[in-house]
Amino acid sequence: MKLNYLYTIYILLPVVTILCYSCVSGEENTTEVETEHLWRGWNKYNIPVTDTLTLYGRELIANTSYYLGPKGIVSQITNGMNCQNCHLEAGTIPWGNNYSAVSSTYPLLRGRSGTIETIPKRVNDCLQRSLNGEAIDSNSKEMRSIIAYFHWLGQGIPKEQRPRGSGLMEIPYLDRAADTIKGKNVFINNCQRCHGANGQGQKNPDSSGYIYPPLWGENSYTSAAGLFRLSRFAGFVKNNMPSGEVEYHNPQLSDEEAWDVAAFVNSQPRPSKIFQEDWPDISKKSIDHPFGPYADSFSETQHKYGPFTPIKNAKEAMAKKNADR
Structure with missing residues (x-):
């Protein structure tokens, strides 16, 4: 029932969102110009009802705890927070810690691990570090769904590029x-x-x-x-x-x-x-x-x-x- 209800929302919300955005733009011309080329994840509302994998991915980001939290219906492996508590509106808000550049920039060499990281590695980092949980299987339905959602949001963004407003x-x-x-x-x-x-x-x-x-x-x-x-x-x-x-x-x-x-x-x-x-x-x-150690002489407190x-x-x-x- 939960997912069926969401499907209805996906059909109705594009109209509401476009109307609201038009009203804001009409009142603030400066904002309209400023945001003209700013990435916003509007296409999150256009996921086809038949694309159940991507829809489930968005649902996992928005309601992580329902599926993976202390009382999760799939597994009980996280602290009760949702991914979108830190990645606002399921990772679609400009400079709201969004997911716009995930698909275009990964695999990515990262200094923290010293390795070229994949999207599953990055997702599991968030589950373990931010949600104080456990990693999920990279071949699981949940991981494949989250990746599908990231790819959906990243449509049209050239490889190795980040749109304005990312992260x-x-x-x-x-x-x-x-x-x-x-x-x-x-x-x-x-x-x-x-x-x-x-x-x-x-x-x-x-x-x-x-x-x-x-x-x-x-x-x-x-x-x-x-x-x-x-x-x-x-x-x-x-x-x-x-x-x-x-x-x-x-x-x-x-x-x-x-x-x-x-x-x-x-x-x-x-x-x-x-x-x-x-x-x-x-x-x-x-x-x-x-946290140290560091390659410089500055203290942990100053860092x-x-x-x-x-x-x-x-x-x-x-x-x-x-x-x-």
Whole structure:
């Protein structure tokens, strides 16, 4: 019944969405011009009813916990969060951690693993790190469905290219360390009403998943997740939070507020997960990777909270020195 209901939505929503988008464009000509060539996953509404594999893939992204959560009907292997808690609207929002470039850029050489990664490897990374769960079989129906959905979203994007609006927007570094005390005030004023005073989130009425995900605590993303990097979290909240109220063109938070609230959230307790095989070449570590060892002399605290510009400058200087040898 759940999937049949979704099929009806897919038939009706294109009309609603086009009308809403036209209204917004008509009121804000600047926004219309700015978003003319910006990637948006409108084709998620056009998946044919007969393409059950792709439809199931979208359903798994949107309602991961229903299928794979603590009470999952397929398997019980994740923490209760949904993929779209971090990849907004099933990975289709501009700079909302979307999936637009997955099909066009994978297989991809990644510094964290030091290997050329496939889409199944990347999906399982998210399940293990962000959803604190277990990997699924790369040949399973679930994995094949998720891959089919990624390929559907990536239609028309040339290989090895990323459309404008893909992933997350990078915001400028602060000239200071991000401040957890200031960040707590930002959280109280802007985030607490949805995510709760203790960051516990809000569950669906049937407790099958989260309307607003937990930002810390035992059911949140782990210390190995991408959003545990401050730049990733700050870019995410700057352009997408508070949920339902903003997009990249009308943010409510300043850059400083985004960095500070990211610091506050990521200073809170959460599941710790360590992958010993990560970063075989430590010189490839991201500037804001919060765990050593490092190829430079900066502390773990500075790598986590900043200021990041001195680290960036030192890394660039070292790269230039090595290139000149």
